[in-house]
Amino acid sequence: MFIQGLTRYISTMKKSKPGTTPAPVHASTGPAGFGDWLTQRLADLGYNLSGQRSGGRSAFAEASGLSPSTVTRLLRGEMPTDTRILRTLAEAIRVPYPEVLVRAGVLTPDELAAVQRPVTTGDRLTPEQAADDLGIYDPAERKVFVNMAHTLRRTAPDDGEQQLAE
Template identity: 35%
Template sequence: MTDAPHDRSQRFFDAVLPALKAAGYAEYGSQQRLADDTGMSPGTVSRLMRGKTIPDIQFFPALAEASGIPALELFVLAGHLPDEALESQQTLSETNQSQVGSEKITPEEAADRLGFRDDVRRNIFIGFIETLKNAPTADDSRDTSGGATAQM
């Protein structure tokens, strides 16, 4: 049996809001900073901070960075992935097994191995993986031109 939608939302807010506050997003003006840091609209940030709206999943990677909560945990807390997704991650960490040298698998194979059978969760998971694969990294966004001052 799954949690009721309200229970899932409350679980999400109970974890995310204290983490955001601890990360400095509770002071005056911090909602705009959170919007800037995550790409969410100021209205969405306001509703998030009031415990009214869980943001779209496209913002979870940036929200994870801002809150310090791993993106996978955000997906579970929001009800997009089953709790078992975290359990499999914890099992891997606890046994100190390494994925180094293991065969590469496709996002579809990963979804199968994680047990995502329904189309909605499979598509969310696969879309999230594809988004991460195509997202620029910190190295990609580094400006090596010397900045505006150096170019004058």
Template identity: 40%
Template structure:
């Protein structure tokens, strides 16, 4: 079993280690961002407002009692001037290799036609293909109407 001070200790091995590590890192990041999160200083309330979390949730998090919910990570990271990856990796919640820039999916640079999509999805039945292609064409037509109406409203309005 690894020690409590070892940053590679798994939360499964030592309950609460990840929350304490995250809280310590968040405290430093918040202080660096101008939030004095020491109890009674007002920074916890300010950080709560900036992140959309409750003051009590911020208190539990910086005190190392709980981890934030996944939906709170991005607003919390923004509030302290970090991205989510940096927040999680630097706080020791996840190893850097689990979230590397190399794992981003490539950006498609070619257009995909409805026929290409049908081929890719394995839709070979002629009737099902016609239905799909017809639906896509109708969706494109309706979107064009919406775009034209929005453009007309802006130009006329």
């Protein structure tokens, strides 16, 4: 249980900027809501979408690897049937893929939460599994993480009380 809590905490901290808390993922308010959100996100990234000939759509299409017609459809709120398009979009606009899935209406916030924090049947998460979940693949970092988790597990008091350093 301790490792699972640590995993969630570290994962949250890795994704957030210092001194901030991660914003909750909000569901789309339908296709038009997704199009409006995407339009605002592209404007925030510096793409000029003020008119048909402003060049912002074409510039974003070229930068993202999406076709201009796909970009136009996404801005209209027309959802693709292939989620790989949404993954490409997420990478291009620098928004976590799960957030794009929720905003596009592919997942609800509750479904996303259930996937991110599945209910376990009492099986303990191993430090190695926690490292995998956190994306810690560098051998040196992984060894430090796994050793720290093992050390904390060994030194944790059985009664739940905090031990004070001597």
